Amino acid sequence: MVELIIDPGHGGKDPGGGSNQYWKEKDMVLDISLYQYKRFKELGVPVALTRDKDVYLSPSERTRIVRNSGAKHSISNHINAGGGDGVETIHSIFADDELARQLALEITKEGQNLRRVFSRTLPYNSKKDYYYMHRDTGSVNTTIIEYGFADSKKDDVQQLLKHWKDYAEAVIRAYCNFIGHNYTLPKQGVQKLADSPIEKVWKVVKVVSDKYGIYGRPVEGWKEESEKYLNWTFVVRNQQVVKGKLWYELTLNGKVYGWIAAHQTEERSFRWAYVKEDTKGFLHSDLKTVFGAVEKGSKIAILDESDDKFLIVHRNQPQWVQKKIVEF
Numbered sequence: 001m002v003e004l005i006i007d008p009g010h011g012g013k014d015p016g017g018g019s020n021q022y023w024k025e026k027d028m029v030l031d032i033s034l035y036q037y038k039r040f041k042e043l044g045v046p047v048a049l050t051r052d053k054d055v056y057l058s059p060s061e062r063t064r065i066v067r068n069s070g071a072k073h074s075i076s077n078h079i080n081a082g083g084g085d086g087v088e089t090i091h092s093i094f095a096d097d098e099l100a101r102q103l104a105l106e107i108t109k110e111g112q113n114l115r116r117v118f119s120r121t122l123p124y125n126s127k128k129d130y131y132y133m134h135r136d137t138g139s140v141n142t143t144i145i146e147y148g149f150a151d152s153k154k155d156d157v158q159q160l161l162k163h164w165k166d167y168a169e170a171v172i173r174a175y176c177n178f179i180g181h182n183y184t185l186p187k188q189g190v191q192k193l194a195d196s197p198i199e200k201v202w203k204v205v206k207v208v209s210d211k212y213g214i215y216g217r218p219v220e221g222w223k224e225e226s227e228k229y230l231n232w233t234f235v236v237r238n239q240q241v242v243k244g245k246l247w248y249e250l251t252l253n254g255k256v257y258g259w260i261a262a263h264q265t266e267e268r269s270f271r272w273a274y275v276k277e278d279t280k281g282f283l284h285s286d287l288k289t290v291f292g293a294v295e296k297g298s299k300i301a302i303l304d305e306s307d308d309k310f311l312i313v314h315r316n317q318p319q320w321v322q323k324k325i326v327e328f
């Protein structure tokens with residue numbers, strides 16, 4: 001018996017609609033799935049695949065493999081099409097949205113934006129799931145993941161080319177967390193985080209209005225007056241559109257502060273630079289307390305400066321470093 005069965009969508013004569021000039025959906029989702037399969041094995045999660053090569057599976061063959069696997073969960077990997085942007089996860093109408101939500105949120109932590117978490121019924125039968133991967137997979141709880149859009153007019157194409165593996169890894173993290181299985185980073189992943197953290201810095205904002213507060217969740221949850229954070233600089237960790245309004249999740253010095261309406265902030269510009277020698281970063285708030293290490297060769301974003309220090313973003317954290325170790 002396996003815990004999880006991973007389903008790379010499409011295959012063989014069916015390339016999948018989420019294809020473009022750079023990839024075929026069937027290939028990208030196979031890459032994602034084989035990576036996840038290998039990682040789950042490493043982590044000791046009993047796992048299976050519906051296909052491990054470029055073969056066509058009819059809907060009935062595919063769902064039979066899933067049903068017969070005896071798995072608790074199935075993750076069906078897809079790339080979207082239709083001109084949208086961002087990750088979508090789809091759960092059965094008979095399942096709650098918890099796993100689907102956690103999977104999507106973890107992917108947004110890698111820089112992808114959230115489009116939606118949803119379920120869908122047949123147009124003529126509201127008691128049946130729309131997708132056969134939900135309808136015909138029996139008691140296996142199936143989540144369809146659409147990692148992004150192959151025909152996005154925004155940044156999905158570049159993001160998927162560059163970060164598909166990070167998104168695949170995010171799914172592993174979220175799933176382990178969901179089932180309470182111990183998660184450890186891939187060996188390469190640790191290295192990668194130190195090498196090119198900057199790729200994940202995608203928005204730095206200053207709080208410019210204290211009219212509304214900072215919330216535990218967009219529009220709801222606990223609320224704190226944003227007055228004391230006026231003019232503070234944060235890194236945006238996640239963003240989400242709620243009721244037509246954009247919200248940012250703010251983080252600083254390793255702490256998550258909460259959500260603020262985007263219109264209360266101003267995006268800060270920055271320029272890229274490199275670090276010439278190993279050094280220390282100092283706390284954003286006092287310029288004195290050591291915050292962490294900044295390694296030689298790190299690519300950093302420069303936001304501001306004092307007499308002898310630059311305010312930079314490194315590993316998604318604003319901090320101060322000595323000017324002399326920076327090279328443009």
Ligand SMILES: [Zn+2]
Nearest residue numbers: 009016078079
């Ligand atoms: Zn697909």
